[in-house]
Amino acid sequence: MGTPFEDMADIDRLVHEPARLAITSALLSCESADFLFLQRITGLSKGNLSSHLSKLSAGGVVGIEKSTDGRPRTTVRLTPGGRVTVSAHWDRLLRLHEAAEAWTDPGA
Amino acid sequence: MGTPFEDMADIDRLVHEPARLAITSALLSCESADFLFLQRITGLSKGNLSSHLSKLSAGGVVGIEKSTDGRPRTTVRLTPGGRVTVSAHWDRLLRLHEAAEAWTDPGA
DNA sequence: CCCCTTCGGTCTGTATTGCAAACCAGAGGT
């Protein structure tokens, strides 16, 4: 019943944030990726990437595996739920955009 | 040359932020709106709306007119440049989404 | 005439965030 704008204001910041949108969208295409690969394709600094991954992990959007076989290696992938969350987010954006364009004030 | 993900991470936060995306998208349809109208359709608190408007104004995205004719009234509208900025932002999102889906690692 | 409530916003305080630079640990080279 809300306006599309109300819905926009309510968007999930966890995945909407630009850096995280980049990370999660990359994972949507890549299925699984390691730390340095993500750093290369997103252009984020190590520290920044690390903290965003922690947040995504805490939110259950991605899973992180650390293996110390040979050199340390951190592998990241979307959880099943995370995959749904991310693609739903894009869907929502597209729909809200259309709804916003079509909207006219019902109270006017 | 950059990956779509690099571009995503670089998105303009001024208009990408959910509340501001709501406000600016509303103005895209509405041409001009006053404070309370924006508050109703976005569902934001007064304080929050006020500070977002200040930021948009500082960024040159919206223009704010305060008239004290009768009761105080604040009228907000997109600047010409702001209108371009906002619709370009949506365009960019849509294109990035498609580019991300189509992307495969050129270094693999 | 004075109170007092409502309208229309702005200002203040605070908890959270995003970011980069400093730091740290292990594996090789020399």
Added chain:
DNA sequence: ACCTCTGGTTTGCAATACAGACCGAAGGGG
């Protein structure tokens, strides 16, 4: 033994986002 390169984590800080307190002006009742 020492330096250094890889692969990340933790710390420190500036900027947010948000809501609730605040404030001035306009109208209504007594």
